[in-house]
Amino acid sequence: MTRSEAIAFLTELFEGVPAINSGMIEAAIDASRVVDANGRAPLHPEYVETIDGWWAASMVANRMSIVDALADTKRVVKFSTEGSSFEVTGGRDWSKLAAHFRSMSPLGGSGGLGVIEIDHEPLHYPRSSGTTDDPMWWEHLNAVRW
Numbered sequence: 001m002t003r004s005e006a007i008a009f010l011t012e013l014f015e016g017v018p019a020i021n022s023g024m025i026e027a028a029i030d031a032s033r034v035v036d037a038n039g040r041a042p043l044h045p046e047y048v049e050t051i052d053g054w055w056a057a058s059m060v061a062n063r064m065s066i067v068d069a070l071a072d073t074k075r076v077v078k079f080s081t082e083g084s085s086f087e088v089t090g091g092r093d094w095s096k097l098a099a100h101f102r103s104m105s106p107l108g109g110s111g112g113l114g115v116i117e118i119d120h121e122p123l124h125y126p127r128s129s130g131t132t133d134d135p136m137w138w139e140h141l142n143a144v145r146w
Contacts, residue, residue, distance in 0.1 A: 003029060006051040013057055019067055020060060028059035034107065054105035058098045065094035 001009065006029050014020045032055040035041055036048040079085075102108035 001051050001053050003049055003051060006032070006053050006056055009053045010056055010060060014060060017064070019064065024060055024063055025056075028056040028063070031059050032056035052105050052107055054101050055107050058101035058105065058108070061094045061098035061101055064092075065098060068092065068094055 007025060010025045010028065014025075029051055032052045033042040034050050034052045034055075036050045038046075038048070040047045042049075
């Protein structure tokens with residue numbers, strides 16, 4: 001989505017939350033640029049600004065979790081007898097909301113971030129197999145049954 005579409009999306013999504021201002025939204029949008037439709041990264045000279053709205057929403061929610069934690073809007077209502085647990089009222093659970101928004105994003109959902117698999121010959125052959133110079137060492141090792 002474009003910057004103006006992202007601003008409209010976030011403004012509507014967080015409508016009625018007075019603590020969220022345009023500066024927070026702009027900062028979240030700046031941190032949520034993704035490759036454009038032509039596969040160009042944000043630093044490419046011909047890059048067309050493209051924003052991941054859900055990732056930007058998660059950035060706003062993360063910021064709000066910090067603001068809310070520092071604000072004096074919560075209060076403890078119950079302690080366990082040993083003091084190891086307590087119940088708090090007030091405020092929103094912005095961290096869970098941020099996690100939900102990240103799951104909606106292509107970056108944080110399925111397939112956005114992951115491990116890069118590299119298919120190549122092993123760089124090290126174990127000496128215990130006795131086949132250090134043999135590229136088929138794994139088959140030799142599997143053939144031995146203890």
